[in-house]
Amino acid sequence: MTGKNRPRDMRQWLAHLARTDRLAVLREGVPLKHTLAAMAKLLDGHKAAYFPRPGGHAMPVVSGFMAQRAWIAEALGVESAGLLEAFRTAAESPLPWREVEAGSAPCQEVVLRDVDLLAQLPIPTHSEFDSGPYITAGMVIARNPVTGVQNVSINRIQVHARDRMAILLLPRHLHAFYQEAEARGLELPVAVVIGADPLTLLASQAITPIDYDELEIAGALHGEPLEVVKCLTSDVRVPARAEIVIEGRLLPGVREEEGPFGEFPRYYSAKEKREVIAVDAITHRRGPVFHTIVPAELEHLLLGSIPREATLLSHLQRSFPGVLDVHLSMGGVGRYHLFVKFRKRREGEPKNVLLCALGAHYDLKQVIVVDDDVDVHDPKQVEWAVATRFQADRDLVVISGAQGSVLDPSTTVGVDDIENLPPALQGIGAKMGLDATRPLAYAGHIFTKVRIPGEEEIDIAAQIVPNAVVDWETGTVG
Known part of the structure; x- marks a missing residue:
C-alpha cells in the first residue's frame, strides 16, 4: 500500500x-x-x-x-x-x-x-x-x-x-x-x-x-x-x-x-x-x-518491539551519531536482547553505547554492539560477530542488581515466596553488554570480512538453465 x-x-x-x-x-x-x-x-x-x-x-x-x-x-x-x-x-x-x-x-x-x-x-x-x-x-x-x-x-x-x-x-x-x-x-x-x-x-x-x-x-x-x-x-x-x-x-x-x-x-x-x-x-x-x-507469537512481539526500537535508536543517536541501526531480536522475545549496529571511531566507544542502551529501558537485559558490516536483523551475522570479535575477559560488561522486567521468570530464582514478593523487589536481575566490534587497527587482513568479488551483482536465477538434463556419461547438458 x-x-x-x-x-x-x-x-x-x-x-x-x-x-x-x-x-x-x-x-x-x-x-x-x-x-x-x-x-x-x-x-x-x-x-x-x-x-x-x-x-x-x-x-x-x-x-x-x-x-x-x-x-x-x-x-x-x-x-x-x-x-x-x-x-x-x-x-x-x-x-x-x-x-x-x-x-x-x-x-x-x-x-x-x-x-x-x-x-x-x-x-x-x-x-x-x-x-x-x-x-x-x-x-x-x-x-x-x-x-x-x-x-x-x-x-x-x-x-x-x-x-x-x-x-x-x-x-x-x-x-x-x-x-x-x-x-x-x-x-x-x-x-x-x-x-x-x-x-x-x-x-x-x-x-x-x-x-x-x-x-x-x-x-x-x-x-x-x-x-x-x-x-x-x-x-x-x-x-x-x-x-x-x-x-x-x-x-x-x-x-x-x-x-x-x-x-x-x-x-x-x-x-x-x-x-x-x-x-x-x-x-x-x-x-x-x-x-x-x-501471546508470545510474532504479532505480539513485533507490536511491542518496533516502537521500542524506534525510541532506542533515537535515544542512542543523540549521544552516538555512529549508531546506524538497532534490532530487538525475536529470540530475545522482542524486549530483552538488543543488537546495535555501530560505526566505531574510537576504542572503548562500544561499551559506552551498550551502557547507554541498558539505561534506556528497564526491559533490556542484554546488548550486543557490532560493526557496520553486520546486519543486526540477521541473528546468524550477530552470532558470527560474537564468535569472532568478542572475548569475554576483555569485552564483557555485567551489571548486577539492576531493575529488569517483572515478567522475566529468571529474576525469581532463589525467591522462596514469589507470590508475596513486594513490588519493589520484583524484576531485580543482571544486565550484560557484549562489545563484538573488531579493533580499529589490525595487521594485514586478520579482521577483514571474507567476500567474493561480484557476488552482490550476480542474478543467479538468470544464470540457471531451466529444465536442464545432464548426461552423466558424457557430462553434456541437454
Missing part, C-alpha cells in the same frame, strides 16, 4: 491481505478454547487467520494480521528499512485527533447496555494453563484524572464474570492514572478498544512521556488526524472506526485474582490479585470482527 492509501480501519487492511493471498479463512465453529490459538499460531508469520463462527459465536475472530515486519512497513507505505525512521518521525510530530459526533461513529452502530461479555464476544482461551478467556488485543484508553490527557496501552485482561474483568497494570502511565484516581477514592473511566487498524495498534505501543496521547501518533502515522468519538458512558475518546469498544471503570480499592497467563517471555505469570474493570456497555460496528493476539 502507498503512503496515501494507508488502511483507515482493520477491515480495509484485512481486505488487502485477502487480495494478496495473505489471509486464511478457517472452517466454521473452531473451538475458542485452545484450538483457535493453536491454528493461528501454525499460520503465524505466513497468513492472517480468520475464524467464522468460532465456538458457535456469530462474531468472527481474526489473528496474525501484523505478524511480519514487512507487512507493518507496507501498511505504513514505506520499505522495511525505513520503518523505524517513519515511526520516529510520527512520534515526534503528532497530529491532534478530530472528533466526530457521538453516536455517528461506526464503532457505536450497535449499543449493548445489558452486558454479558462471554455471551456477546468470542473471547478465546489461549495457552494450556491460562486461567480462562483473555482479551489480548484490547487497547486500553484512559484520561489522566489531573490533566485530562489520554493514554493508550495494550494490557492483558481476564474476563471472569458477565460484566467484570481483571487487568494487569505494569508500572507505566495507565497505572499512574489509576493510582491518582484511587488516592482520591475515584473510579477511573476506561475504554477497551478491540479491532483497530494496524497503524493505530502500532502507535499504542509508543514509548512516550506521560500525558502524550498515542492516538495523536496514530494520526501522524496515517498522515491525517485520526477520527475519534466520545464514549457513551464517559469522556474517553476512542478510534471512531474501531470494531468493538468495551466501556467501563477501574474500581478503587478492589483487587481480584488474575492469572496464571502465558506471557511474551513464553512462560506463565503467576496468579495474583489485580485491579478490576466494571463494564457498563459494549458498542460495536454492524457485523464486527474480534481481534485476538496469540
